[in-house]
Amino acid sequence: MTIAYDGTHYGGWQIQSNTLSIQEVIEQVLFRLTQQQIPTIVSGRTDAGVHANGQVAHFESEKSISLKSLNSLLPPDIRILSLEEVDPSFHARFSVKEKIYRYHFCTSRVQSPFERGYTLHCLYPLNREEITSASTHFIGTHDFTSFANELDPRRDPVKTLFELSLIPTSSGFTLKFRGNGFLYKMVRNITGTLIDIGRGKLSEKCIPELLALKSRHKLSTTAPPHGLFLDSVVY
Amino acid sequence: MTIAYDGTHYGGWQIQSNTLSIQEVIEQVLFRLTQQQIPTIVSGRTDAGVHANGQVAHFESEKSISLKSLNSLLPPDIRILSLEEVDPSFHARFSVKEKIYRYHFCTSRVQSPFERGYTLHCLYPLNREEITSASTHFIGTHDFTSFANELDPRRDPVKTLFELSLIPTSSGFTLKFRGNGFLYKMVRNITGTLIDIGRGKLSEKCIPELLALKSRHKLSTTAPPHGLFLDSVVY
Numbered sequence: 001m002t003i004a005y006d007g008t009h010y011g012g013w014q015i016q017s018n019t020l021s022i023q024e025v026i027e028q029v030l031f032r033l034t035q036q037q038i039p040t041i042v043s044g045r046t047d048a049g050v051h052a053n054g055q056v057a058h059f060e061s062e063k064s065i066s067l068k069s070l071n072s073l074l075p076p077d078i079r080i081l082s083l084e085e086v087d088p089s090f091h092a093r094f095s096v097k098e099k100i101y102r103y104h105f106c107t108s109r110v111q112s113p114f115e116r117g118y119t120l121h122c123l124y125p126l127n128r129e130e131i132t133s134a135s136t137h138f139i140g141t142h143d144f145t146s147f148a149n150e151l152d153p154r155r156d157p158v159k160t161l162f163e164l165s166l167i168p169t170s171s172g173f174t175l176k177f178r179g180n181g182f183l184y185k186m187v188r189n190i191t192g193t194l195i196d197i198g199r200g201k202l203s204e205k206c207i208p209e210l211l212a213l214k215s216r217h218k219l220s221t222t223a224p225p226h227g228l229f230l231d232s233v234v235y
Numbered sequence: 236m237t238i239a240y241d242g243t244h245y246g247g248w249q250i251q252s253n254t255l256s257i258q259e260v261i262e263q264v265l266f267r268l269t270q271q272q273i274p275t276i277v278s279g280r281t282d283a284g285v286h287a288n289g290q291v292a293h294f295e296s297e298k299s300i301s302l303k304s305l306n307s308l309l310p311p312d313i314r315i316l317s318l319e320e321v322d323p324s325f326h327a328r329f330s331v332k333e334k335i336y337r338y339h340f341c342t343s344r345v346q347s348p349f350e351r352g353y354t355l356h357c358l359y360p361l362n363r364e365e366i367t368s369a370s371t372h373f374i375g376t377h378d379f380t381s382f383a384n385e386l387d388p389r390r391d392p393v394k395t396l397f398e399l400s401l402i403p404t405s406s407g408f409t410l411k412f413r414g415n416g417f418l419y420k421m422v423r424n425i426t427g428t429l430i431d432i433g434r435g436k437l438s439e440k441c442i443p444e445l446l447a448l449k450s451r452h453k454l455s456t457t458a459p460p461h462g463l464f465l466d467s468v469v470y
Binding site: 004005006051053067071076077078079080081082108109110111112113114116118 | 239240241286288302306311312313314315316317343344345346347348349351353
């Protein structure tokens with residue numbers, strides 16, 4: 001299933017004991033429809049407050065479930081956009097070829113009420129040329145350990161970023177990330193570093209140095225979650 | 236001042252005794268900043284639930300008021316986008332040359348959670364060619380009495396619509412209205428009629444007939460408020 005969600009009121013994708021998660025809400029609906037505990041496997045968890053236009057998850061069910069019945073029981077801030085039967089070899093996480101994230105910036109003096117939960121409002125000047133130039137250091141295959149939080153030792157920290165581009169929008173700009181995989185908080189940590197470079201607090205020279213360090217202890221700012229969207233997952 | 240607001244939680248622009256209005260919230264902030272009752276004059280009121288990207292209002296104040304202080308006291312769903320001193324001859328309603336409204340339709344099978352409060356979700360098929368063809372009957376100078384609610388006898392029901400166009404969007408389409416003035420609920424009544432034509436419930440021939448009637452008693456559907464945005468006002 002392909003899922004869009006407004007992450008504002010959730011503690012992220014993954015089921016946790018102390019907060020309501022998107023996964024829990026969806027699995028509750030699956031239980032209500034089938035009377036069976038059906039675990040969902042997601043392409044990758046998103047953090048508290050992060051949004052998705054095209055998250056993907058799979059599950060196994062003996063009963064047939066319709067898109068309409070799922071959406072009619074889900075809250076309006078979680079929508080299943082499409083639902084299709086897949087080959088048993090398909091795996092929402094292991095079969096991922098490419099993921100696209102977007103981080104939205106509003107650089108207008110006043111942020112539109114329609115963008116308030118979905119763009120980072122930056123009142124300080126941001127040098128777009130510096131950000132664009134610094135972005136090129138991240139493109140390619142790197143060990144991204146320095147830009148990850150809570151690294152899982154079972155996961156490979158070497159990832160390939162195919163694209164990191166700055167796209168102007170009517171109220172500011174968007175950073176588009178396209179890669180074969182992302183470590184925990186990697187997009188927000190890279191974004192935070194690029195903000196610091198755009199503000200003149202860091203020089204782009206720091207990026208090759210940070211990548212070479214392979215240590216997350218020198219991390220600069222982590223950008224807040226509400227500007228981030230998991231845009232789509234390619235299989 | 237140019238104002239953007241998410242109309243979801245308000246009873247429209249105009250102060251009313253039984254609901255919270257955008258005007259009341261703004262005038263409360265003006266009072267808090269100046270300790271004076273400062274009435275605002277708007278380009279035209281918007282209904283309960285209608286949104287604005289660029290509403291315009293004027294007021295008179297002996298004290299200087301900053302954009303920042305206004306926004307810091309306003310709720311996040313009302314933002315003053317700009318504030319400028321104008322010539323005393325300026326009048327937010329009488330000086331209007333042109334107003335632009337947009338009505339947003341989502342024709343996807345599932346509505347994105349990010350569009351749910353801002354587009355009309357239409358699950359029935361809508362014939363865009365029929366809507367485009369029918370729209371041309373509204374363009375030009377007409378007595379729009381048949382498409383108005385609660386007609387104010389002091390106001391001229393003859394208005395000129397410069398443009399009524401159907402613009403495709405990623406999730407459906409938008410109807411763009413550009414005219415020298417609009418009667419009460421005129422955009423929503425025209426939109427409702429165009430929906431009925433797009434669904435095949437009405438024929439476009441009814442439009443010249445309805446316009447000629449100059450009576451609001453034959454009105455078809457009024458489109459719901461949440462798809463409508465007052466986009467901008469030109470002076």
